[in-house]
Amino acid sequence: MDRVLIIATLGFALVFFIVRQGTRITKERAYEILIAIYTFSCCFTMLYVPIFKVATETEGSFGASLSIWPFYLMSVLLIWIIAREKRWRIRRPNLWLFLIFSAYAAYTLLNPFNPSRGQTVVATFFLISFAVFMYLFTNTFSVKNVVNGIFMGLAATVILHFLLAMCYPVLGMENVVKLYVKEASSRSVERIGANCTMGHPNVLGTYASYYFIFFVATFITAYKRRESLVFAGMSFLVIVLSASRSALLAAFFSLLAVAVLYVLRRYRLMSIQSIFKGIIPLGIIIGLLLSGPLSFLFSNVDDLDEMTTSRLMHYYCGYEIFLDHPIVGVGLNSHLVYLVENSSAVMFEQVFDMSDIYQPEEFMFSNPIHNIWIILIDELGLLGFIPILCFVVWYIATFKQRTRRSRNRYYNILNMSGLGVVCCWLVQGNTDWAPLTPQVLSLSLMFIALSLNRHYAAEVHPEFESVEAARQRLLEMSIEEEQEQQEQPSLSAITP
Numbered sequence: 001m002d003r004v005l006i007i008a009t010l011g012f013a014l015v016f017f018i019v020r021q022g023t024r025i026t027k028e029r030a031y032e033i034l035i036a037i038y039t040f041s042c043c044f045t046m047l048y049v050p051i052f053k054v055a056t057e058t059e060g061s062f063g064a065s066l067s068i069w070p071f072y073l074m075s076v077l078l079i080w081i082i083a084r085e086k087r088w089r090i091r092r093p094n095l096w097l098f099l100i101f102s103a104y105a106a107y108t109l110l111n112p113f114n115p116s117r118g119q120t121v122v123a124t125f126f127l128i129s130f131a132v133f134m135y136l137f138t139n140t141f142s143v144k145n146v147v148n149g150i151f152m153g154l155a156a157t158v159i160l161h162f163l164l165a166m167c168y169p170v171l172g173m174e175n176v177v178k179l180y181v182k183e184a185s186s187r188s189v190e191r192i193g194a195n196c197t198m199g200h201p202n203v204l205g206t207y208a209s210y211y212f213i214f215f216v217a218t219f220i221t222a223y224k225r226r227e228s229l230v231f232a233g234m235s236f237l238v239i240v241l242s243a244s245r246s247a248l249l250a251a252f253f254s255l256l257a258v259a260v261l262y263v264l265r266r267y268r269l270m271s272i273q274s275i276f277k278g279i280i281p282l283g284i285i286i287g288l289l290l291s292g293p294l295s296f297l298f299s300n301v302d303d304l305d306e307m308t309t310s311r312l313m314h315y316y317c318g319y320e321i322f323l324d325h326p327i328v329g330v331g332l333n334s335h336l337v338y339l340v341e342n343s344s345a346v347m348f349e350q351v352f353d354m355s356d357i358y359q360p361e362e363f364m365f366s367n368p369i370h371n372i373w374i375i376l377i378d379e380l381g382l383l384g385f386i387p388i389l390c391f392v393v394w395y396i397a398t399f400k401q402r403t404r405r406s407r408n409r410y411y412n413i414l415n416m417s418g419l420g421v422v423c424c425w426l427v428q429g430n431t432d433w434a435p436l437t438p439q440v441l442s443l444s445l446m447f448i449a450l451s452l453n454r455h456y457a458a459e460v461h462p463e464f465e466s467v468e469a470a471r472q473r474l475l476e477m478s479i480e481e482e483q484e485q486q487e488q489p490s491l492s493a494i495t496p
Contacts, residue, residue, distance in 0.1 A: 002182050006044045006197075013040050013156050027085075031141055034077065035149025036156070041070040042442040043157045043207065045181050045199040054118035058340050060333035061368045061375065061436035062123040069126070071133045071442065078136040090139040091455070101128055104384060107328065114331030115338045123333035126438055134449040143410040143456035144464075151218060154211045155231055161208065162234045165194035165241040193243030198439065205244025206424065206434040209251040210443050211235055213420025216255060220263060220416070221409040223464070245297050250427035252286045254420035261399050262416055311370050311431065318374035329381030338378075340365045372429035372436050395422055395448075402451070407469040408461040411451075418451030 017033045018025065025033075041047055050065035058064075082090055105124045114120055141149070167173040169192045178184045181199040193201030212235035219228035239247050259282055317339055321330060330338040369375050377385040399419055406412050421444045429435050435444065450456065465473070 002046050002178075002180050006047050006180060009044075009160070010037060010041055013037065016156075017152060028145060031145045032149040032152065034074075035141065035146060036152035038070060038074045039150050039153025039443075040156045042153075042439065043161070044197050045203070045439050048438075054116070054122060058116075058337050058365070060116075060119050060123070060336050061433050062119070062126055062333045062438060064119055064122060066122055066125060067438075069129075069438065069442070071130060075129075075133045075136055078133075078140050081140050082136065086140070093135055097131070101131060104332075104380075108332040108380065108384070111328050111331045113325045113328065113338075114334050115341055116334040117331065119333040119337065120331045126441075130442070130445060131449075134446065137446075138450070138453050138455070143408065143414070143450075143453075143459050144461055146450060146456070147218075147223070147410040147413055150214070151224065154214055155227070158208075158211060158215075158231050158234050158238065161194075161196040161204070161238045164196040165238050169194060169241065194238070194241040196238070200434070201242040202244050202247070202432050203434045203437060203440060205239050205242035205247025206250075206428060206432070206440050207443065208235055208238040208242060209247045209254065209424050209428070210417070210421055210440075210447065212239060212251050213254045213258065213424075214413070214417045214447070216258060217413045217416035217420070220258070221413055221464075223409065223413060240294065240297075243297060244428075244432075246428040246431040247424075248294065248297065250424040252290075253427045254423040256282050256286070257396075257419055257423045258416050261396075261419065262403060262412070265400050265403060310364075313364060314367075314369045315371060315374060317364065318369045318371065318378050321378040322374075325381060327381045328383055329377070329379045329385075332379050335375055335378045336365070336368050339369075368433040368436070370432050372425065372433055375433060375436065392422055392425070395419075402457060403466075404468050405454075406457045406466045408457075408459055409464045409466050410461060411453075411457045411459070412466055414447060414450040414456065417447040421447050 014033070014037055017036055021029050021033070047070055049068040051068060052066040054064040054066075082088060105128065108114070108120055109117060109124065111120075137146075164176055164179070167176045177195060180197040181195070184195050184199045185201075194204060195201050196204050198204040198207055212232060215228050215232035215235055219225055219232055236251070239251055256279065260279060264277055318335075321335060321338060324330075324342075329335075369378070373385075376388060380388070396419070399415065402415055403412060406415065424444075425435055434440060460469075
């Protein structure tokens with residue numbers, strides 16, 4: 001029933017997008033509607049079709065089934081568009097990326113310590129398929145089509161999430177909790193949170209923090225500024241109603257990073273101007289919000305000690321796995337299987353007080369470790385984790401450089417969105433595994449991939465050019481005028 005409702009919702013959104021365009025639907029508008037529907041579909045946890053179940057009861061963050069996701073169907077449409085409209089005239093794939101993906105896939109599948117190669121195949125197949133999809137995606141659409149389409153799709157997402165969050169927990173309409181996900185959870189009684197279409201409040205908070213920073217980016221670049229402000233406000237309320245503390249802190253940290261690295265990009269990171277114009281004012285505002293209207297999320301929380309102990313137990317598990325196999329890990333998407341086969345709740349009783357934890361074994365052996373960085377280092381080992389960590393550092397360090405090279409503000413929106421995703425990984429990734437779920441990765445990896453596309457940064461859009469491109473254009477015009485003025489006297493001297 002939940003999937004039927006999802007298809008009906010997507011059908012309604014498609015009709016709305018088409019009717020809203022009216023008779024103005026051109027090829028470019030059709031592309032944007034296609035992108036919007038795909039982006040909207042990413043918010044539905046149950047929108048997939050399992051085709052092969054791996055023979056195991058323990059599931060990692062990527063699940064235990066080879067499944068058909070929305071981007072698979074989108075890839076088929078993209079191939080048809082490329083063949084029909086572009087006559088297969090597309091850019092060559094990046095050889096280095098191909099080699100990196102192949103190396104990661106080979107060494108994690110051939111890992112002799114991998115207890116569940118079937119689950120590794122599930123994760124590897126998902127990631128490689130998504131990489132192929134992004135290659136087709138960026139070869140089909142322009143950066144203008146992409147931003148317009150994503151804006152429409154995420155606008156539909158935030159409206160739906162906001163309405164569902166108003167129904168529950170605000171109005172107490174519990175029947176909407178399992179409307180889109182039959183096995184959804186609203187967390188414990190002590191801290192009820194909205195789950196909307198995502199199945200769990202933490203997953204919703206993670207997803208909402210991504211589209212929150214996207215609408216902040218569109219507002220900063222003056223792209224549909226009024227609508228962007230409204231949608232950013234609605235996104236923030238969805239995060240609050242999810243009652244996900246880590247998602248809220250991640251959203252604040254992303255906002256601070258965007259302000260310092262983009263709005264104040266002409267200053268150095270730790271300059272006096274950045275500190276007094278960006279870090280301190282925003283820090284004061286965030287502090288006032290957390291100590292004032294949002295303090296209920298952090299004060300008088302009955303389950304805080306229990307959740308802290310549970311996470312520390314999980315981190316201890318990760319520490320033990322790392323000590324066992326520090327170099328190559330235990331295989332992608334396989335750490336939970338390894339934990340079940342090699343651990344016991346008895347070992348935790350020697351380290352932690354488990355008297356206040358309800359069913360500790362069920363929590364420990366049925367949930368991935370609540371830290372994506374521990375998951376990555378356990379599953380990939382130092383050999384696979386260090387390159388990922390270097391990439392995160394490089395991505396943040398080169399953010400300003402990518403911004404300076406951009407010739408349009410459409411790309412700047414994607415660049416800021418990618419920065420927000422990485423910042424959310426750094427904050428929320430330390431307390432939860434939701435960023436590694438396929439539904440959330442469908443949006444976060446898309447922002448990362450689009451922000452690294454140098455062809456999008458080089459596209460020229462005079463109606464929405466970047467500040468750096470405008471300055472360069474004015475500089476070139478002034479140089480041409482000076483050259484013309486210098487040539488005129490020389491011509492008059494030659495004329496008798």
